[in-house]
Every structure is written in structure tokens, then in C-alpha cells.
Amino acid sequence: MYLSKLFIPITKDLPAEAKIKSHQLMLRTGMIKQSSAGIYSWLPLGFKVMKKIEQIVREEQNFIGAQEMLMPTIQSSEIWKESGRYDDYGEEMLRIKDRQGREMLYGPTNEELITDVFRSSVKSYKSLPQILYHIQWKFRDEIRPRFGVMRCKEFYMKDAYSFDLTDEDAKKSYNKMFFSYLKTFRRLGLKAIPMAADTGPIGGDLSHEFVILAETGESQIFADKRIFEIDLNKYDFTDESLSKVRKDFTSFYAVTDDKFSEKKFNEQVDNKNQIKTKGIEVGHIFYFGDKYSKPMNCLIDDKSGKKISVKMGSYGIGVSRLVGAAIEANYNDDVMKWPKPISPFDVVILPSINKNNNENLQKAEKIYKELKKQNVDVLLDDVDENMSNKFKKHDLIGIPYQIIIGSKSEENKFEFKELKSKSELLSVENIKSKLKE
């Protein structure tokens, strides 16, 4: 893509309403635009990052046999009355009356709706286990939306739901998702740690949230830093390994402030291993057994023909929030550097453009075409502005690699630079292999 043709409205103003790094950066680089309080449009640059995150989340869900589907955003209040949550949920639920006066709502989560889908279709233990998921917009009527996409009203989320016959099987599903989440966040280039968590309005008695460390996070966190030394590669999806992965991760102290105990922390963690920092919740998993299946009558025949309330868990990843969280974790000293798997482009070409001589631009176009042929997702910055401004701009856009075509270039060699590193002079062939690494 040529930058001059793209709808990427970059602004030099530091937006006054934006209090945290990710919110500021997303507005300045034209990734998002607020449409009303807590509600955003995703412009092409931000959209591209979000789609990359979505696709990795999807692939990892498919990998464990979860099946994708799609539930609507608008739900009837009836099923929420069945489960008993219609009154409990509070004012964050956006309640709607349709033209015929029926009570509807914009789904903040989908336990009721998936239970309704499941009870009408599956009747026998033979069809279990099942995991269904969707990636869909949700709405939470925040009284004080803030921090851009981190605490907004309309947000994009992957939520999965597991169905099992017994508690024991259900915990296997839970562990499977636990491991899958660790793998997912690693693939996104982020370090997330699982923490024992309260279950809040979802319910149940087993729950972990997955938290990325970032000083601007909303949750205070307390952890044993050895948790970062666990090697994910030593686990697999056998039952034994899955129960080990959860055991190993939860053997280290790691909690948010609502579960924090100073005494326990000091007893269980050596001073030198104590981490006290802030974090951003990017995933949350719950096991709640028959909390929904029982009141909603979602029954399964077991082997003996007895009707059993199906055992359920739910598993969320905040897809739109992850865009902000990735920025919080990677934007330092005025330079943003996207993790490679979710960067909006693989590489940007920066020709020094001189009004009377478009030789550099022509060279840039030639390299652009060569990289395109190799399926490299490349941006060509053909905007006519001086190099110092270009560098500043790309420190914000955060594409991890740059090819600079200017005074230091030789006939067939060009400056190749990884953000926050030194540049080197390389041939196009060598640049290609570097990018393929």
C-alpha cells in the first residue's frame, strides 16, 4: 500500500481527553476515531491490527476443536429472566424496547443465549464434549468510559462456551482452554499471566483472568516473577499435561488486588521474586457447572438414560481491548514497536523524496514490487515530507522494520533497520531473507 492513498489521518496534536499511552497513540496515528462517548470507529490502520489479533485468536480456538458460530448482538430479555440475571445485571446492561414494546438488550455476554441454542439441539452424552465460540460485538453501558478501547462501551470479544457431562470432563475443557490461552497470548507477542480471580456476574467457583503487565493497567497485581520462567513448550494437550500446566502456573503466587493478602504474599514469595505492578486483563475463563443449564433446563441423557444438567464453562478474550493492551506493553520512550504477528504492516519503505529528483521514489517502488511478490505486507511512505518528520511519524505507527532509501544508500544496498536497533546496509535479497526469518 502507498501511504498517500491510505485513509490514515495522522495528527500532531496530543488529544487532551486521552490519559493513557494507548489511547493517545491510537488517536494520533488515526487508528480509531471516537463516534460518541466510549464508542469508536476503527479506521483502516487500527482495523488491520484488530483483524490480525482476531485471526490468531480464531486459529487457536479452531486448533483445540472449538467451533465458530455467531450469535446476534440483540437478545430477548426472556432468557435472562429464565437464568435470573435480568434483574441482577445492573445498569451496565443496555436495555432496549423495540417498536412493539418488547424488552430486548444488547448482549454484554452470551451464557443465556448459548444455553438456549444448546438445549434445543443436543440431547445425548454422545455429542459431548462440545466447545462453541463466536467473535462478536458486545455492549457495556459504562457510566464513565475512558482509556480509549480499554474501557469503552462497544467492544469486540471472543467468547467460547464448553459443554460436558461431568464435572471432571468439564475441568478438562477448562484446562484445555487455560493452556490454549497461554499459547494464544504468546503468539500475539504478549506475556500474559493467569491469576486466580473472582467470578463476578458470570458466577461459578473456578476462574482465572489472564493479565498483561503494564504500568498503566487498571488492576494492581502481585506475583512471583518465576512464573515468567515456565517454558510453555514442555506441555501438550494430553489430559495429564493439561492438568500439569494449570498446576505449574498456579503454584506461583499471582493475584490481583481483590484477592491480595500481604501476609500470604510474604510467606509464599521470597522478597527478590516479588513483583508489584499493574496489569491489564485481556482474558477471563470461568467454570460454573450448572449455573445456567439448571434454571434453563438444558438437559443431557447420560449413559443410563438419566437426565443431567450439562456442565458449562465460559472463556473470553477481549479482542478490541488487546489492541490497546499491546500498545501499553510495547510503547516506550516515544517509540511504538508492534509485536511482529500483529503489526499493521511487516515493513515500511521510507524514500527520501526531493522535488527535483524522484530517483529514490523509483527505487522504493521497485523494492516495493519485489517484496509484494514475496507476499510481504509492505507500506511505501510516498508522502512528500522531510525524513526527520517521516521518522517521527513511523516511531508512532510502529511498523517493526524500515527500509530507508536516502543519502546512505548505495547502488544496490539500502539501509535496513529494526525499530530501536541500528541500521545496516543490505541488498534487497538480504532484506528479503531477514524479513522471512
Place this chain on the structure above:
Amino acid sequence: MYLSKLFIPITKDLPAEAKIKSHQLMLRTGMIKQSSAGIYSWLPLGFKVMKKIEQIVREEQNFIGAQEMLMPTIQSSEIWKESGRYDDYGEEMLRIKDRQGREMLYGPTNEELITDVFRSSVKSYKSLPQILYHIQWKFRDEIRPRFGVMRCKEFYMKDAYSFDLTDEDAKKSYNKMFFSYLKTFRRLGLKAIPMAADTGPIGGDLSHEFVILAETGESQIFADKRIFEIDLNKYDFTDESLSKVRKDFTSFYAVTDDKFSEKKFNEQVDNKNQIKTKGIEVGHIFYFGDKYSKPMNCLIDDKSGKKISVKMGSYGIGVSRLVGAAIEANYNDDVMKWPKPISPFDVVILPSINKNNNENLQKAEKIYKELKKQNVDVLLDDVDENMSNKFKKHDLIGIPYQIIIGSKSEENKFEFKELKSKSELLSVENIKSKLKE
């Protein structure tokens, strides 16, 4: 995928509420499930078809340089008051009050919101032309939702918006989209004809709807059948060719009932070329100039520095509706056959399964693995039921190719069948090449 592991709740009951073929078929094959009046969950089989359609629509939009973004579903009423449509739109707009009493709405279309995005970002003729699009859920509070996904409340739509400096440029953008739509529907395996149309609540004075012929369609249509003989391959995206494609297509009489004149029809179309049938609208394009940019003050500097209201058009394709429309156009004599580009699977393997002998199932699994390796999207029907039931079921699921492993199979040859054709005995190698064709 193994059918026994998939969440595809097939039912033998003919659902009483479903009046048309596509609605019946989608419920019977577990593609969708109604969650409340006019609102559906898309189960894995239906979801897969919709995603294939979405991806083709996306690729064709990207091909003409349209840029993908994403606007939210919930909009503020403010911008609709600016354009003057808040009061005009009527009861089909789902109006919402948030917890602070602010007037919001679930977007039925996005002209206002995209104009708001554009006016805050683009100021100069140098950035034009631009086309932005998104694929997002919309809501229309139908008083009598019916026909399944064809006239439902929550629906999935691609809507694009073009921005140009002059009327003349804007009409080039219109023609570009006109041609792109013809290509898109052809790629989807559907025959759509463009028809002069009323502009309704979108406005403007130039508009075409794209209609698929189907007896169960909602619109009565009157057309000259020679329109089907136009060869799309002879056009390209040069300005000249684009204006020719619109001219050629619109030189033939083709209108829906609201624009029909018996007199003109008989004057312009020989009796032998007259088609009177029904159709389903699957796309609609509009050119409305400054209808939104003027009241909303979306101004662009022209070359002389004068401020001009930007000229806009909008272009919709009903992605979720297309799933139903494709069924209406392809489900005949109790057999559904998906157009190959949007079929939920490329091929299904049907082994005859015998309780005491799983030899056929083993053969099926071997072929399954081989096809998977070649990136063929294959379904293995490992459900234990008799072949006659299997055939009936797959007449409904509509996967265009079948590999049958039963009494007629030889050691290394298997029955290969295209739906509605005769089967032939082929080696796996030959089957692979047939599927690659």
C-alpha cells in the same frame, strides 16, 4: 471435519413458521436458529457459508482500492439530527436511550457516521478519490420479520462510501462499483442484474439495485433477457470501459414493479425477450452528491482553495441475505447444490457404515487425510445411519461433490458424484484432479 463432531443440528421436521425454501432449508440443516422474532444465531454450517460470501465481497472491494474499516453498531442521534434523517427514518430505526438518557440508535445504515469520520480527517482534493467500506451488523426493527434471513431484524451488510471532488469523478466511482458488483456476484456463483431503482430513504437521483432471479423473490421484475448474454470479460476498469459497462447493461429494459410501465416494456422489448418473474435484491448502489456532506459541513478544498461539499455515493451488499438468496436460486426438486465458491465444504465422503465391519470407514479416513493434505475442505460423514438417509440428508446440506464408499467401490476406485449428476468410479488421484478443476 467429522460430521459426528460438528454442531450441525439437522432436523427432519418441516418448520411450520418457515414459508419459503431458504428459511425451511436453513432451519432443517441447522444453519441458523431463531433467537427471537427476526433475530438469528448462525450455527457453524450457516456461519461458514456466510464467511465465504463475506470474504469474496471483501476481496472484490479491496481489488478496486476500497479500504476496510469498521464503524460501531450503536450511533448517537446527534449526527442523524444534523442530516435531518432522525425524524424522517420512521419506526424501523431501533431507538435506544442509554443509562444517562442520551438518544442513541442501532445503525440501519451509515451515511451520517462515515460523513462524520471523513469531515474530521480529510481537507484537501489531493486525498481524493477515496472509498471506505465496512462489513458490520445493522438493525431494522421490522414490524413483521419473515422469510428467515431474507427479511430479518439484525442483518450483516457490506456498505461502502465514495468521496469525490466533482460530480464527474463521483460518477466514475459509481461506475467502478457498478462493475465490481457484477464481478462480485459472478464470483459468488450468482446471476444478478442491475436495475434502475428508487432511492428511498438514502436519497439522491441515481441508483441501481442488483437482483437475483428467484420465483420466491419479494420484488416483481420485468426484464429483457438479452441482459444475461452480456459478457463481463470484455470490460475492464479503465474509465472508458466503466462507462461502457453501465451503458451496455442499462440499455436493456430491467426494472422492478415500482418503476414498471407496461407500455415502455412492450415498446422496448420484443415479446420473445420479455422476462416477467420475481427477484431478490442483494445489492443497492446510490449516488447522492452532497445530500449528507452539505448539511453536515463535510468540506474539501479544491485546487483554487475554494471549499466544496464532497460528493458521495453509497454501496451496499446484503451479506447475510445472500446466504438465503443463494439457496432460493439453487434449491430445486428437493436438492440443494451450493455454488462451489460458497459451499460450506468442497466435498463430502460418505462411507457405508456397517456395525460389524468398519473397513469403509477406514478407507474414508484415509481418503480424508489425503484430501486434507491438498487443502481440500472435506467433510467426512461418519454418522452411523443407513445410506439412503445419508443421501437424503446431503441432498439438503448441498455440498456439490460426494465420494461414496460402499458396495460399488472397487479396491482403489470409489464412486465420485456431482450432485444432480451421475456418479463415476474414479481413483483418489483422479478425484483430486476433478476437485482441483
